[in-house]
Amino acid sequence: SQQGEEDPQALSIQEGENATMNCSYKTSINNLQWYRQNSGRGLVHLILIRSNEREKHSGRLRVTLDTSKKSSSLLITASRAADTASYFCATDSNYQLIWGAGTKLIIKP
Amino acid sequence: NAGVTQTPKFQVLKTGQSMTLQCAQDMNHEYMSWYRQDPGMGLRLIHYSVGAGITDQGEVPNGYNVSRSTTEDFPLRLLSAAPSQTSVYFCASSTRQGTEAFFGQGTRLTVV
Numbered sequence: 001s002q003q004g005e006e007d008p009q010a011l012s013i014q015e016g017e018n019a020t021m022n023c024s025y026k027t028s029i030n031n032l033q034w035y036r037q038n039s040g041r042g043l044v045h046l047i048l049i050r051s052n053e054r055e056k057h058s059g060r061l062r063v064t065l066d067t068s069k070k071s072s073s074l075l076i077t078a079s080r081a082a083d084t085a086s087y088f089c090a091t092d093s094n095y096q097l098i099w100g101a102g103t104k105l106i107i108k109p
Numbered sequence: 110n111a112g113v114t115q116t117p118k119f120q121v122l123k124t125g126q127s128m129t130l131q132c133a134q135d136m137n138h139e140y141m142s143w144y145r146q147d148p149g150m151g152l153r154l155i156h157y158s159v160g161a162g163i164t165d166q167g168e169v170p171n172g173y174n175v176s177r178s179t180t181e182d183f184p185l186r187l188l189s190a191a192p193s194q195t196s197v198y199f200c201a202s203s204t205r206q207g208t209e210a211f212f213g214q215g216t217r218l219t220v221v
Binding site: 033041042043090096100 | 113144149150151152153154157167199201206207208209210211212213214215217
């Protein structure tokens with residue numbers, strides 16, 4: 001069963017713009033993670049935010065977590081062509097990762 | 110470090126055939142897992158292992174077997190392939206359950 005649901009399913013923006021994608025989940029969590037998947041490749045871990053954290057930064061990435069709304073957002077600032085990929089959230093609930101269906105991000109030159 | 114290595118990258122099977130997908134990691138991770146990824150869906154957990162000699166079922170275990178005789182290796186066996194098992198399979202490892210996962214490059218399996 002899917003825990004996380006990403007929104008939107010697909011997003012197309014111009015290079016240099018910011019991209020925001022959201023993740024909602026259903027049950028209490030220990031942490032929430034974001035991963036990137038380039039076409040046909042394995043997933044790469046981007047950032048982990050714990051349930052007692054509200055915001056976390058890593059380079060051009062900013063993640064927020066609102067446990068009261070059971071939601072998280074991933075912001076990619078100053079997007080680049082290389083950011084074109086699918087982005088997945090995964091929630092750690094009962095020490096297993098449960099995955100959303102992903103947001104497909106396309107950066108147009 | 111090689112990280113997580115999966116073989117093969119591509120495989121075509123006939124219905125009823127069996128095969129083993131290989132997964133090896135060199136990071137001394139205790140936790141390893143197998144997922145399948147189908148179009149428009151997130152990863153679904155097939156089987157996982159919290160250490161050598163210990164395995165357990167995930168969300169979609171039917172038709173698959175696993176074993177964990179060493180910390181490094183976690184093979185996935187398809188017992189009698191069915192078209193419904195056409196998917197992309199990913200192996201992942203982490204220091205423990207729920208922490209940052211490291212993924213292999215995937216095996217694209219087609220069952221005809």
